[in-house]
Amino acid sequence: MEQRILQKVDNPFLINVEAIFETPTDLYYIMPYINGHDFEQHWLSRGKRFTPEEILFYTTQIVLALGGLHKLGAIHRDLKFENLLINEDGNLVLIDYGLAAFFNPNKKKRKPTANVGNPIHKAPEVYH
Numbered sequence: 001m002e003q004r005i006l007q008k009v010d011n012p013f014l015i016n017v018e019a020i021f022e023t024p025t026d027l028y029y030i031m032p033y034i035n036g037h038d039f040e041q042h043w044l045s046r047g048k049r050f051t052p053e054e055i056l057f058y059t060t061q062i063v064l065a066l067g068g069l070h071k072l073g074a075i076h077r078d079l080k081f082e083n084l085l086i087n088e089d090g091n092l093v094l095i096d097y098g099l100a101a102f103f104n105p106n107k108k109k110r111k112p113t114a115n116v117g118n119p120i121h122k123a124p125e126v127y128h
Contacts, residue, residue, distance in 0.1 A: 002097040003029075011068030013061050015085075015095040034095075035088045040081035058092060065094040073102050 006017035006029065019030040039058075043050070050058070062084070069076055076083075078099040085093045 001100055001102070003027075004102075005069070005072065005074050005097045005100055006031075008072050009068065011065065013065035013092055013094060014068050015093055034085045034093055036086045038082050039084035039086060039092065042086050043081065061092040062094070065092065069094075069100070073105065074100050075103055076100050 003017075003020065006015070007020070009016040015031060015034070017029050017031055021028050021030075062079075066076060066079070074097070076094065076097065076099070078096060079094075083094060083096045085095055087093055
């Protein structure tokens, strides 16, 4: 799943793959180097506070990243600070498609059957 998404991505707010190769025992992804840090480090360095303008800036980039995945027919399912990197230009890059899934937007909506994600970040209603 992750490999299919990485190969299809063409969005400045989503990590992509430059090349993929394998040996008899391992699979390797060659990905762009993000010279920055994760969003949590940035948030903590700012005293856990952002200006309204910064909130709008980052929220817009997250929406554009998720929209890019949805255009591919994929959902991320693991959105959290650790999966958002800030690159050298100060823009967000969404990473880690390990829990992502493809969906068919034409199918009738149904309740998800998989229980995925980090328990710390799950909504309380998921546990009922």
